[in-house]
Amino acid sequence: MKRLPLAALLAAFFVFLVLSVSIRQAVLMLIGVGMGAALAAARFGFTTGWRQLIEQRNPQGVAGQVLLLALASLAALPLLGQFSELHAALGPPSVSLLVGAFVFGLTMQIADGCGSGSLYKAGLGVPLNMGILPLFALGSFLGSVHLDSWLSLGQTAPVSFSAVYGTGGALALTLALLAAVLVAVRLWVGAGQSWFDKRWVWGAVALAVLATLNLLLAGQPWGVVYGFGLWAAKISVALGAFEPATNAFWDQAGNAQRLTQTVFKDVTTITNIGILGGALWVSAKSPTGSKPLTTQQWVIGLVAGFVMGYSSRLAFGCNIGAMLSGISTGSLHGWLWVPLAFAGTLIGVRVRRYYQF
């Protein structure tokens, strides 16, 4: 499809949201379009960046991600301190988080896309990622159904750096930890590497601005996973396959209410739709080619997508909800997520190679 009719469709959807849902959701959809366009145009792949670091000792992707985290933190932490209406992404340190992050890091390499990566690649028209999205949603839903059992294995209360150290202390600690990540990367890649690539830098700046706008408007940080679980939950309820009143997660007041409302009122849903639309808009000018997969690769990729959805719910988010939003809003769970997901990725890149993706 050409860009002009696509832009007209997105404009029509914007008007529909203004008239039928709310101006806030309409504007959040446009922010999502910007996120999708930035992710797709810059090929800002969290999964790829980690893989390039491991396999090629190329630090550019991770440097771009650290830049994104630093910029987002510099904006989000002072805003959270200033406005009591805004929420941080605080997940509980738990066995669930540790297992979920590890498995997520492993499977995202096989599926070649994390939460945001699967979204924008599906929007670009990459066949495997289009196939993965419904399974990711189903996995995310099942993860939420089982979440209570996973949490019973052990958890502590969420830890907010801002609550413990104040805004200034949280910002200093976050930036110091990000600097430590860069030092570790420098030790791994050695001297003489090129650290910055234009597309990673402008992608990081654009995504930091859009994530901040998301926080200001929605009152909550950017997230991806919750919306997918909600979609699968609504379909399961409609089919009579799931009774939310008997489930610890979906029986909670907020979740139960969202099951009765249109998904257009859900923040993560509306930005997810925008991301798909933004990536589709980018693909209209530069179509994405992808190598055909064998039947075995399809099966492995789809299973990985399902497990990735399940584990993202256990991990209290993907690269966006847990890593970007968790770290940039001063949550300890974001910092626990990263090393576990990276450990999983170390195995995932080998599995990916073994199956010749």
Added chain:
Amino acid sequence: MSQTHKLQAVFWLSLSAFLAWDFLASEPVDLRNEPPLIAAGSGQASSGGHCSISK
């Protein structure tokens, strides 16, 4: 039409069908209770779902 384009058509039609069904089947939106455009400074705490929530 290539295989990828067919898959793209199925993907977008399925998504559109789900969203249309959901909008029609869900409880009507109360437009009089529309949230303020910008949550920051509005005095209304956010109550949306997020991946980080455990309940």
